[in-house]
Amino acid sequence: MPNPRSTTRATRSTGAVTLQRVAEHAGVSIATASRVLHGGTRTVGEELRRKVEDAARDLGYVSNAPAQALARSSTSVVGLVVHDIADPYFAAIAAGAMRAAKRHRLMVMIAATFGDPELEIEYVRSLRAQRARAVLLAGSGVADPDLTARLAAELDAFRADGGRVSCIGERGVEPYVPLDHTGGAERAATELWQLGHRRIGVVAGPEGLVTVQRRLAGIRAAWSRLGGELPDRRVVFADFTRSGGREAALGLFAAEPGVTAVLALNDVMAAGVLAAVQDDLGRRVPEEVSVVGFDDVPFAVDLRPSLTTVRLPLEEAGERAVQLIADGASPARQAPLGVALVVRGSTGPVAG
Amino acid sequence: MPNPRSTTRATRSTGAVTLQRVAEHAGVSIATASRVLHGGTRTVGEELRRKVEDAARDLGYVSNAPAQALARSSTSVVGLVVHDIADPYFAAIAAGAMRAAKRHRLMVMIAATFGDPELEIEYVRSLRAQRARAVLLAGSGVADPDLTARLAAELDAFRADGGRVSCIGERGVEPYVPLDHTGGAERAATELWQLGHRRIGVVAGPEGLVTVQRRLAGIRAAWSRLGGELPDRRVVFADFTRSGGREAALGLFAAEPGVTAVLALNDVMAAGVLAAVQDDLGRRVPEEVSVVGFDDVPFAVDLRPSLTTVRLPLEEAGERAVQLIADGASPARQAPLGVALVVRGSTGPVAG
DNA sequence: CTGTTAGCGCATTCAA
DNA sequence: TTGAATGCGCTAACAG
Numbered sequence: 001m002p003n004p005r006s007t008t009r010a011t012r013s014t015g016a017v018t019l020q021r022v023a024e025h026a027g028v029s030i031a032t033a034s035r036v037l038h039g040g041t042r043t044v045g046e047e048l049r050r051k052v053e054d055a056a057r058d059l060g061y062v063s064n065a066p067a068q069a070l071a072r073s074s075t076s077v078v079g080l081v082v083h084d085i086a087d088p089y090f091a092a093i094a095a096g097a098m099r100a101a102k103r104h105r106l107m108v109m110i111a112a113t114f115g116d117p118e119l120e121i122e123y124v125r126s127l128r129a130q131r132a133r134a135v136l137l138a139g140s141g142v143a144d145p146d147l148t149a150r151l152a153a154e155l156d157a158f159r160a161d162g163g164r165v166s167c168i169g170e171r172g173v174e175p176y177v178p179l180d181h182t183g184g185a186e187r188a189a190t191e192l193w194q195l196g197h198r199r200i201g202v203v204a205g206p207e208g209l210v211t212v213q214r215r216l217a218g219i220r221a222a223w224s225r226l227g228g229e230l231p232d233r234r235v236v237f238a239d240f241t242r243s244g245g246r247e248a249a250l251g252l253f254a255a256e257p258g259v260t261a262v263l264a265l266n267d268v269m270a271a272g273v274l275a276a277v278q279d280d281l282g283r284r285v286p287e288e289v290s291v292v293g294f295d296d297v298p299f300a301v302d303l304r305p306s307l308t309t310v311r312l313p314l315e316e317a318g319e320r321a322v323q324l325i326a327d328g329a330s331p332a333r334q335a336p337l338g339v340a341l342v343v344r345g346s347t348g349p350v351a352g
Numbered sequence: 353m354p355n356p357r358s359t360t361r362a363t364r365s366t367g368a369v370t371l372q373r374v375a376e377h378a379g380v381s382i383a384t385a386s387r388v389l390h391g392g393t394r395t396v397g398e399e400l401r402r403k404v405e406d407a408a409r410d411l412g413y414v415s416n417a418p419a420q421a422l423a424r425s426s427t428s429v430v431g432l433v434v435h436d437i438a439d440p441y442f443a444a445i446a447a448g449a450m451r452a453a454k455r456h457r458l459m460v461m462i463a464a465t466f467g468d469p470e471l472e473i474e475y476v477r478s479l480r481a482q483r484a485r486a487v488l489l490a491g492s493g494v495a496d497p498d499l500t501a502r503l504a505a506e507l508d509a510f511r512a513d514g515g516r517v518s519c520i521g522e523r524g525v526e527p528y529v530p531l532d533h534t535g536g537a538e539r540a541a542t543e544l545w546q547l548g549h550r551r552i553g554v555v556a557g558p559e560g561l562v563t564v565q566r567r568l569a570g571i572r573a574a575w576s577r578l579g580g581e582l583p584d585r586r587v588v589f590a591d592f593t594r595s596g597g598r599e600a601a602l603g604l605f606a607a608e609p610g611v612t613a614v615l616a617l618n619d620v621m622a623a624g625v626l627a628a629v630q631d632d633l634g635r636r637v638p639e640e641v642s643v644v645g646f647d648d649v650p651f652a653v654d655l656r657p658s659l660t661t662v663r664l665p666l667e668e669a670g671e672r673a674v675q676l677i678a679d680g681a682s683p684a685r686q687a688p689l690g691v692a693l694v695v696r697g698s699t700g701p702v703a704g
Numbered sequence: 705c706t707g708t709t710a711g712c713g714c715a716t717t718c719a720a
Numbered sequence: 721t722t723g724a725a726t727g728c729g730c731t732a733a734c735a736g
Contacts, residue, residue: 016425016513018713029723034715045721060509065482066427067713069418070728073368077461077482086447086650086667088440095438098464107478109429109461112450126459130417130429157412161368242650271654298438298594302623304656315438370729381707386731397705419729422712 017059026055038063069131074162077107078322079127083115083139087240088297089266089314093138093168096318104326106133113139115206117147124154128161134325137167138318140211148172164325168317171210177320177337181211184310184339185218188263188292191308191341193226196350197261197290200230203248203273204265205240212237215265215294234259238269245272246280253281260350261290267297270307274346278304286348296342305345313337369411378407390415421483426514429459430674431479431487435467439592440649441618441666445490445520448670456678458485465491467558469499476506480513486677489519490670492563500524516677520669523562529672529689533563536662536691537570540615540644543660543693545578548702549613549642552582555600555625556617557592564589567617567646586611590621597624598632605633612702613642619649622659626698630656638700648694657697665689 023033028048036044036052044052055061069075080097082090094110101108109132111123120139127135135158141148155165155173169179192200202219205212216235223230236252238244245264249272252259262277264270270293274285283289285305293300293309300307317337375385380400388396388404396404407413421427432449434442446462453460461484463475472491479487487510493500507517507525521531544552554571557564568587575582588604590596597616601624604611614629616622622645626637635641637657645652645661652659669689 016713020713030714031716031723031725032721034713035722038715043721048722062477062481062509064422064713066418066421067728068715070416070422070712070730071714071716073728075418084447085437085450086440086443088438088443091438091440091443094462095436095464098437098462102464107461107463107482109459110446110450111459112447112454125414129414130459157414242654271651275654299623299651299654302594302627302651302656303654368729372729382730383708383732384706387706390731395705400706416729419712420731422714423729423731425712 016064017061018064019061022052022055022059022061025059026051028052037061038068073131075131075133076105077109077130077132078325079109079111079123079130079132079135081111081113081120081123081135081137081139083113083240085110085112087268088299089268089295090138092297092314093318093321096315097136097138097322098318099315100319100322100326104322106322106326117142117144117151121147121151121154124151124158128154128158128163131161132163134164134166134322136321136325137165137171137173138321140169140209141171142208143210143213144208166321166324168321169211175324177317177324179312179317180336180339181214182218182221184294184312184341185215185263186222187339187341188294188310189219189222190226191343191347192261192263192290192292193223193228195261195290195347198228198350199234199256199258199260200228201234201252201256201259201262202230202236202265203245203252203262203269204235204237205244205269207237212265219263240266240269242268242272242275245269246276247272249273249276250280253277259289261292261347263292263294265294267293267295267300267307267309270294270300270309270346271303274303274307285346288351290347290350292347300342301344303346308344308347309342311340311342369413370416371413374404374407374411374413377411378403380404389413390420425483427483427485428457429461429482429484430677431461431463431475431482431484433463433465433472433475433487433489433491435465435491437462437464439620440651441620441647442490444649444666445670445673448667449488449490449674450670451667452671452674452678456674458674458678469494469496469503473499473503473506476503476510480506480510480515483513484515486516486518486674488673488677489517489523489525490673492521492561493523494560495562495565496560518673518676520673521563527676529669529676531664531669532688532691533566534570534573536646536664536693537567537615538574539691539693540646540662541571541574542578543695543699544613544615544642544644545575545580547613547642547699550580550702551586551608551610551612552580553586553604553608553611553614554582554588554617555597555604555614555621556587556589557596557621559589564617571615592618592621594620594624594627597621598628599624601625601628602632605629611641613644613699615644615646617646619645619647619652619659619661622646622652622661622698623655626655626659638698640703642699642702644699652694653696655698660696660699661694663692663694665691
């Protein structure tokens, strides 16, 4: 018998090294092998333990995650749902999440919805099928009752199957990592007011996103508190992209040439605004027009001029989101992550 | 009976809706249910098919991926191994990969090594445990024989288990998406030469990365072909980060004040170089110093001044990488993705 | 076209 | 402490 293999079919030639084989090789039962290789509790004798470990190493054993998942009905993967991983906002969150995931020995599966709420629901469902241990919703939700309800239903089903859920920013899902969009926006608006600006414009992202609504609300709140006016025609909605920002800025100035400062609702859009104002419109920043961004993504400091923006601790938010779903994290109230206005070169006093 | 849940423990209250239950509910065998719900082939009668579909919908059935994976020993997840997802280079690749993955109905699991080659090996092993259908290596390899061999061994094992492998850029693994680092670098260097620069400096990434070596080789090849000189002291290695670029530039100019142009081996470093040259050293770009980057990440155009750089079709590379491992993609020779020099504002003729 | 049956690899009672 | 046996949910022959 030159070949120890006995069973019939193909697939399992010498290929798959299973617990079974390790057990045989070590001369123990598969239960024992399982205990030393996977079981946390040390209830195996020193000698057998060594034998099993040696066998596993010799054979190059690698556990079969799907099999384990099936047997214990739980995996070590967490799903992260973002809009677009190429967007530095989400990339930062993902980086933080992955860092924390590593600490907790979790794998991160990323799904990009490209802004499609239907896809978000579909991905949660898919993650449920994967029996992911948790799903992290990183993107902003949309203010649509139907969509929200359907997502909630899907999340409930996910939880019913034993999964955990957490999200970045408040969106009606518990637990979540609080991000003070409103407060940050208020601060940015206030800064502009203090610089003497009275006629400001807002370059906003998609109108349906609750993040956009929150930031906008913060600006409006601060502005009216200060006694300013912000007519709707000075608020332009567009995609959360560079070109979205550029086009929105162009539209804004076409309609309201007197605007002295513009608040972009994220840094990527701000980059587009800067390009529009300086290159297309030929106005100087900040001498003629001030620009403020939101998020403080890494490249904000390198824009021309460097961008004044509201800093959001994105990486930390990502980390916290996985902490929330890792171990028995208490669903205790989270201290909101600090937002801060980072004043750089794109803002200045209103032209006298 | 206000509460339909009955069974004892926790987890499996009304929770787990299995194929089994769907089959019962529909009055068919579980095999039939499986066929209509998962089997691609249409070998089920119209009536039963409908019954099963209705039952599945009514019960809210979601297939159990781990169970499927175990039974058919294959999953629909592909692993993507990157250095750092927050780096726009990898974010772009990931975005492309995810787009293609969606088309092929694959899920993408991302692992970040943060530049640690050991972690890369560990992740491949972990992906093997997950029985991932494929792993995509997006990061550059290091020029270390031991590491390379161990990674190769792990990849072979992965393949032996039926997994597919592909990577971005040549690194001794087949198949791969060719990226002409060398050619791009040659083009950038040539451009500088033509602008009259003779004393150039290179701000390079980690010396061990083969990508760095390739780009550097391209520069050296072009330069010596043109008749220029590039002494080692004008080549500085640092991290592939903004601060790495900034510090490297500072060091470079401290040692070689006469340099008239610097080639940064990626755009993120170039941002740091720009900051160092203009803000720290107070020299004008491009009047006094020209700067060239590499990759053409999204923010390159927004730098101050806009960055001349070598464009690499990163998203497309990501897409191609998953195409390579999807369906029965022929391991045919790939036409190298086109690289192009994008001339913008950071380069100009040498000061006369 | 449909049902029966035998695993897939592992965790986990339950005995020993 | 260790082993034997059972089942996780599903797929894939194989038979009818």
